[in-house]
Amino acid sequence: MKNLKLLSGLPTLLLAVLLSASAIFPTSLKAVDKLEYDKVKFEEVNSGDPYNVPEVPVQDSKSLEGVKIAIVAAHGFEEIEGTYPIRHMLKRGAKVEIVTPDWIKDRVMAVQFLKPSIWIPVDKQISQAKVEDYDAIIIPGGAWNPIIMRTDASILNFVRKAHQSNKLVASVCHGPQVLINAGLVKGINITGVGDIRNDLRNAGGNVIENQPVVFDHNILTSRDPNDMAQFSSAIEEYLVKRLKFEKVSHSESEVSASTVICDHCHGTGWLEGGPGYYHYQCPTCHGTGRVPGNPIPQNGTDH
DSSP states (O other): OOHHHHTTTTHHHHHHHHHHHHHHHHOOOOHTTTOOOOOOOOGGGGOOSSSOOOOOSSSTTTTTOOOOOEEOOOEEHHHHHHHHHHHHTTTTTTTEEEEEOOOOSEEEEEETTTEEEEEEEEEGGGGGGGGOSEEEEOOOOEEEEEEEEOOHHHHHHHHHHHHHOOEEEEHHHHHHHHHHHHHHHSSSSOOOOGHHHHHHHTTEEEEOSSSEEETTTTTTEEEGGGHHOOOOOOOOHHHHHHHHHHHHHHHHGGTTTTTTOOOTTTTSSEEEEETTTTEETTTTTTTEEEEEEEOOOOOOOOO
16 A cells, blocks of 8 residues: 555656756757847957067168078068068068968958957968078967968978078067977977967977077077067077178189188088077187188199
8 A cells, every 4th residue: 555655656656756856957949049139349358468678779771681580470460460571671681571381361360469450461371481482481470370381381491491501580479389299399499478488398398488489490489569679689690690600601703712611510601509599700710711721732834
């Protein structure tokens, strides 16, 4: 009899459970269909704190004359990380070209933090750009620019070839994420914005946190937009020294035959040293790459 009483009360119990469940989970399929979300208004998007980085005064408006630089960027690069070095290099006589992935035509979008800010005209797509045409490439960071570029095989091949060709490869903030995917980080001194430093370490880089500019051979990196003055000045300094070195190299054929290659710098005219591996002029040959030697005897014409 007791079991029969329990069974007779089961429908009532099930009904109570169902009613309780409907109270806890009131959403029905019809309610889901009626869900609405507010559209994001442009003025609501956070543009982050403004970066008030003063421009570096121009000492020589022709210091980079003859230099050609590629700014390699996709949609979503941080505005100041593109526009600051562009202005810096142009004011010193360099030619600057904007190079983008092939699918970005005519113009590329900059952002301020998460908020779209300006369009910059595109000069070339990556398939049109040749590494040998440039003295340096600059990779800005930004909200989603590095995410796009680090998965673009043509961009990565361009960056690798620039590095292998001993071109200056400069990157700032989130930009070094592209260097990770290009396989250029392992074993080098490097920096970047705080939230990618573990990524850089995991890729084998030696992360320097307390310097605005970190140099390792032909790779130059900076931490964030606040470093733009030092970042741009370091690029200028490197390229000015490279220009002087090339002039010395090109004039070697005119050097007297009574000189020999400098043992100290092995004929380059330059040495590297210091924490950033900066180039400096060889003190033995004074940047010429050659030192006085025994005169080479002249071949006689008598037989």
